[in-house]
Amino acid sequence: MSLQGNIFGNDNTHQEIILEHGTLAYYPQFFTPHESNQFYQTLVDTTAWKQESMRMYGREVLFPRLMAWYGDAATSYSFSGNTFTPQPWTDTLLDIRNRVSPTAATTFNSVLLNYYRSGNDSMGWHADDEPALGKNPVIASVNFGAARRFLLRNKADHSHKQEILLQHGSLLIMKGELQHYWEHHVPKTSKPVAGRINLTFRYIHP
Numbered sequence: 001m002s003l004q005g006n007i008f009g010n011d012n013t014h015q016e017i018i019l020e021h022g023t024l025a026y027y028p029q030f031f032t033p034h035e036s037n038q039f040y041q042t043l044v045d046t047t048a049w050k051q052e053s054m055r056m057y058g059r060e061v062l063f064p065r066l067m068a069w070y071g072d073a074a075t076s077y078s079f080s081g082n083t084f085t086p087q088p089w090t091d092t093l094l095d096i097r098n099r100v101s102p103t104a105a106t107t108f109n110s111v112l113l114n115y116y117r118s119g120n121d122s123m124g125w126h127a128d129d130e131p132a133l134g135k136n137p138v139i140a141s142v143n144f145g146a147a148r149r150f151l152l153r154n155k156a157d158h159s160h161k162q163e164i165l166l167q168h169g170s171l172l173i174m175k176g177e178l179q180h181y182w183e184h185h186v187p188k189t190s191k192p193v194a195g196r197i198n199l200t201f202r203y204i205h206p
């Protein structure tokens, strides 16, 4: 545990979760509740949200959440058969990025936003291992809104698991070999939960 704040006024108290082949660092209160409320509402209101679809078994299936992609102009991004061209950075997104980068000790040129409108929205098992992310990507995941469970499982042994409750104002950094050996997902929940926004800051190799 580090109990020291930094010059940005972030709460850098965190927990390192060392897995076999991969490391996570979880900062439960990286942003204050007050600024987290403001970021949440601004992002709900001003993001260019879209419900994208992917082709699965010959039919178009809607992703069970809303998404948006922002970043430097040269960072188009492909997954599940889609190519996303980024929207230009907004002041809010640059503000969040600039708060997170020093702690992640890297630079980011893009961000994927996911909006889970209710407990019925979710994200399936996957690894963020697209070639454009490079060999061992550092991904900074920021959470505003309802707390949701984030599950990890070892690719080779699904009984080998880890779980983190990602809370309002938290930051999760994924790094090292994590994406090669582990998958993650956000399950649906039958509990009545409010909306949640997750932002994953990434470096896309042009």
Ligand SMILES: O=C(O)CCC(=O)C(=O)O
Pocket: 112, 114, 123, 128, 141, 150, 166, 184, 186, 198, 200
């Ligand atoms: O919503 C989350 O916490 C996970 C997001 C995620 O895994 C992704 O965007 O790749």
Ligand SMILES: [Fe+2]
Pocket: 126, 127, 128, 184
């Ligand atoms: Fe992911």
